[in-house]
Amino acid sequence: MESFYIPTLIVALAEIGDKTQLLALLLAARYRRPWPIIWGITVATLVNHAVAGGVGSWVSSALSPVTLSWILTASFAAVALWTLVPDKLEEDEASRGVRFGPFVATLIAFFLAEMGDKTQVATVMLAAQYPDFWLVIIGTTLGMLIANVPVVLAGNFAADRMPLALIRRIAAIGFAALALYAGYEALTLSGTLPV
Secondary structure, three states: OHHHHHHHHHHHHHHOOOHHHHHHHHHHHHHOOHHHHHHHHHHHHHHHHHHHHHHHHHHHHHOOHHHHHHHHHHHHHHHHHHHOOOOOOOHHHHHOOHHHOHHHHHHHHHHHHHOOOHHHHHHHHHHHHOOOHHHHHHHHHHHHHHHHHHHHHHOHHHHHOOOHHHHHHHHHHHHHHHHHHHHHHHHHHOOOOOO
C-alpha cells in the first residue's frame, strides 16, 4: 500500500499553491458549478498521470536499479527545490476550452496545465520508484483531488486562509525525504553501504 499512500500524500502537499490549484479556483469562480469541474479535474489527472506513470515504469525497466536510484535521488531533490517556488497561472491556461462548458474547459485546461508540472514530474518519479503502477496513479490522482476539491467547493474562502509557504516547505521536505531514501537505496545497491 506504500505505492498508494506515499504518492497520495506527496502530490496532495505539492499541489497546494500549484498553478493547477489556482486554475481550479478560477474555474470555480467562472462557472460556479463544482461537480463538472471536479469530474474534469479527475479525468484530466487520471489520463495525464497514467501517461506520466507509463513513462516512469518504462524508465525503471530500461535502467539498472543503481542508475535509477541515482536519477531518482537527483530528481526528487530538484522537485523539492522546485516546490519552494510559488507557481503563477498564465492567462491563456485559464481560458482554454471555455466555450465548451465547465467539464470540457476543466478537462482541457487541467490536462494542458499539468504537462511538465511538478506533480506530473513527481508522478513519473513515483511510478519509477514504486512497483504497483495503478496504485501510484490512483494515489497521485487522489492527491490532486484532496488539494483541489476543497478549493473548487469553497472558492476563495479556503485558498485565502491556507499557509501556502508552510505547505510548500512541508511538501519540499517530503520530496527531500524521498531523495534521501533514493540516495540510500543507490548507495546500498552500489555496495557503498552494507545491506
